[in-house]
Amino acid sequence: MSVLLINGSPHPKGCTYTALSAVAEQLEKNGLTTTMLQVGAKPVRGCIACGKCAEDGHCVFTDDPVNEAVDLLREAEALVVGAPVHYAGPCASACALLDRMFFRKSGPYAHKPAAAVVSCRRGGASASFDRLNKYFTIARMPVVSSQYWNSVHGNTPDEVRQDREGLQIMRTLGNNMAWLVRCIAAGKAAGIAPPAPEAWEPTNFIR
Secondary structure, three states: OEEEEEEOOOOOOOHHHHHHHHHHHHHHHOOOEEEEEEOOOOOOOOOOOOOOHHHHOOOOOOOOOHHHHHHHHHHOOEEEEEEEEEOOEEOHHHHHHHHHHHOOOOHHHOOOOEEEEEEEOOOOHHHHHHHHHHHHHHOOOOEOOOOOOOEEEOOOHHHHHOOHHHHHHHHHHHHHHHHHHHHHHHHHHOOOOOOOOOOOOOOOOOO
16 A cells, blocks of 8 residues: 655755655555655646646646656555645645646545645645645545644754654654555455545536
8 A cells, every 4th residue: 555745845855855754654654655756846837727638637748747646646545745835825836736636637536545744934834734635625535634734844854853743743644644544445345435426516606
């Protein structure tokens, strides 16, 4: 059983990575394997809503990590997305990646546990956390909780490592996600199928 962790920060070994590493370590202690995908500092295109991805499940743009993330999540049992806070919201590259990763491609993600992790120097953590969780809830992915909102504080990785409560939150998140992944696997083995979705009934308010 595997978990995909997406590091939305442009810094490969920065504060967000430090938080995600604490989650990954706990997942691995519980017997799960982890893959960390680094978004990096190269530009990530925004979604242009062309709809071509509905044909084959992949984005028409191939010069950034979006399609790699799509393929990795289809194979994984769960997802953790980490992002730094920029102007009281998740960094733009993380949102651009998730917009395209989820737009018209999220069917295979349904019922896979997911969680968001945010890193900030001081403020904006809860707003960023809320923004990231919306991707999961629209895709029918169970959102995994911890003992507090999933954030760490610090301006450097060393400062994050001094956030004892923040790292405890990451460890608790890893334990809770591992438990839920194993519970879902046990349910499937016992013949308990996930709920079938109803046919979508789009309702607009302008007639």
